[in-house]
């Protein structure tokens with residue numbers, strides 16, 4: 481079956497929201513994807529790394545460079 | 556103090572308004588308060604264990 | 616809790632592999648060494664706080 485491609489799915493995830501907070505809220509041009517944070521990573525360390533099913537938010541401020549990198553990473 | 560620069564520079568707090576959805580602004584179940592605590596912890600631990608003030612500042 | 620996991624006993628330490636990004640595994644700028652130091656301190660604090668991890672975290 482064909483899946484309807486919502487234009488929203490073409491949008492990039494918001495790097496600020498992925499970090500935890502985005503000042504633009506519902507008016508942001510990027511997609512705000514709600515995720516559950518990994519409790520281990522929040523404590524400081526998770527042995528699962530990228531394989532973890534929960535989010536490991538990066539705290540570095542988004543720059544043009546790491547927006548491009550995070551966009552290239554499979555999520 | 557407010558530890559997140561972005562939050563600190565905001566004059567109004569639109570997520571506090573009636574009808575606003577806080578999850579439009581904060582991910583991972585954060586609230587204004589827990590987000591601030593989290594940012595504070597990021598800063599403290601990076602300074603203490605990184606031992607490198609400049610690197611810690613750059614990360615914030 | 617994760618503080619009790621001894622990294623030295625882990626057979627596979629994928630963050631050491633070439634091309635691995637340590638920040639995928641360690642938050643707050645930790646490295647294997649600083650994380651071990653931090654865990655030691657957490658364990659001591661937890662004893663002081665009668666096993667209350669939250670209180671131990673808040674003390675930092």
Ligand SMILES: [Zn+2]
Pocket residue numbers: 494495496497502503504505508509510511512
């Ligand atoms: Zn956004």
Ligand SMILES: [Zn+2]
Pocket residue numbers: 518519520521526527528529532533534535536
């Ligand atoms: Zn995890």
